Amino acid sequence: MCDVLEKSPKTYLIKPITQDAFYCNAAAAANPSDKECYMQEGTVYVDPYNNLFLPTTAGLQETPKAVVLGHELGHALGETDGGPGRMDNVNRFENPLRRALGLPDRTSYTVPTLMWVPGTK
Numbered sequence: 001m002c003d004v005l006e007k008s009p010k011t012y013l014i015k016p017i018t019q020d021a022f023y024c025n026a027a028a029a030a031n032p033s034d035k036e037c038y039m040q041e042g043t044v045y046v047d048p049y050n051n052l053f054l055p056t057t058a059g060l061q062e063t064p065k066a067v068v069l070g071h072e073l074g075h076a077l078g079e080t081d082g083g084p085g086r087m088d089n090v091n092r093f094e095n096p097l098r099r100a101l102g103l104p105d106r107t108s109y110t111v112p113t114l115m116w117v118p119g120t121k
């Protein structure tokens with residue numbers, strides 16, 4: 001997935017944010033009322049300080065930053081959080097990455113309770 005982005009003529013940036021992660025696509029970057037993404041096309045924001053717990057086949061688990069980054073890079077590749085249960089990006093990019101890392105699949109886009117813990121993994 002990184003190979004496609006690296007070979008693209010576009011520039012992608014990864015910037016820190018606290019307790020959030022998102023990708024600024026062209027539509028968001030063109031929207032002056034979008035305070036986080038306006039003029040930031042191609043920017044991925046991820047939290048380098050804390051880890052979010054997400055629902056998986058093994059229950060709620062702390063999510064490694066590589067998985068969060070992979071999810072957001074899936075958006076950079078054009079996938080959305082659409083489809084049944086908003087799982088399109090999870091199914092296409094996040095869960096294959098989880099499997100490659102030996103982690104359980106994410107089972108839901110919706111997070112039952114926002115739970116962040118300090119972590120560096």
Ligand SMILES: [Zn+2]
Binds near residue numbers: 071075080081
């Ligand atoms: Zn997403």
